[in-house]
Amino acid sequence: MSDRKLFELCGTDEARRFSPYCWRVRLALAHKGLDAETVPWRFTEGEAIAFAKSATVPVLIDGDTAVADSWAIAEYLERTYPDRPALFPGRPSALRFIASWADRVVNAGLVKLIVSDIPSLLAEADRDYFVSSREKRFGMPLAEVTRDREARLPEFRASLQPLRAVLMQQPFVAGEEPDYADYIVFGGFMWARVVSPLKVLEESDPLHAWRERMLDLFGGLARRVPAREGS
Numbered sequence: 001m002s003d004r005k006l007f008e009l010c011g012t013d014e015a016r017r018f019s020p021y022c023w024r025v026r027l028a029l030a031h032k033g034l035d036a037e038t039v040p041w042r043f044t045e046g047e048a049i050a051f052a053k054s055a056t057v058p059v060l061i062d063g064d065t066a067v068a069d070s071w072a073i074a075e076y077l078e079r080t081y082p083d084r085p086a087l088f089p090g091r092p093s094a095l096r097f098i099a100s101w102a103d104r105v106v107n108a109g110l111v112k113l114i115v116s117d118i119p120s121l122l123a124e125a126d127r128d129y130f131v132s133s134r135e136k137r138f139g140m141p142l143a144e145v146t147r148d149r150e151a152r153l154p155e156f157r158a159s160l161q162p163l164r165a166v167l168m169q170q171p172f173v174a175g176e177e178p179d180y181a182d183y184i185v186f187g188g189f190m191w192a193r194v195v196s197p198l199k200v201l202e203e204s205d206p207l208h209a210w211r212e213r214m215l216d217l218f219g220g221l222a223r224r225v226p227a228r229e230g231s
Helices: 020-032 046-052 070-080 092-117 124-138 149-159 161-167 180-195 206-220
Strands: 004-009 037-041 059-062 065-068
Touching: 004 020, 020 070, 020 180, 020 206, 046 059, 046 065, 059 070, 065 070, 070 092, 092 149, 092 180, 161 206, 180 206
Parallel strands: 004 037
Antiparallel strands: 004 059, 059 065
16 A cells, blocks of 8 residues: 555545545646555545645645645655656746636636535535535525526636637647646546536537546546536
8 A cells, every 4th residue: 555645525425536626636646657545535524634734635645744735745746756757847836827827717617617516415514514615605505606507608618718729739738748737727627527517618629629638647547537527
């Protein structure tokens, strides 16, 4: 068994890991060729990761070192395992814009389309926490957040045009081969695929083809996870 452990968010089904930030790290570990025992973690299990001084996952334990936050973990992996395939082209700071864009455009757009699908994946205590905290954040019931989401899909898809323009020219965000830039962006789409039946991307979209390539990476690591999406 590996001496690495990765705490990942899940609901009642431990196979259905759905945090976009945990997926960034899971793929980063695979990119580096590093094994890790994945530990299921739920919203109300804060004490389980208190040792890392974090209230959220991902949390990575690597020997005697504990690291929280997906960006910090990626930097740690790059620094600690320089002999393994590189996650970053040059300096990590070169990808901060991509991370910011993914958080503020991709993930921020997706949450308003899929957040009401998540409670059904959670046990009662986690469901109560999730609904209460998210309704406080949005200032309305979750059903209202995602109301008329099919009608709003074209606007969300249009917001992805910068990413689409890149992927019309090359197979991955990073170029001919994927790196952490792809894992950053893919995490959000994997989140949506796992938690929601909503068909976020049209099959004719270059983003859909890219997502299919991402699902097949590392022997189908992401594709093997149970999905709810219709496509």
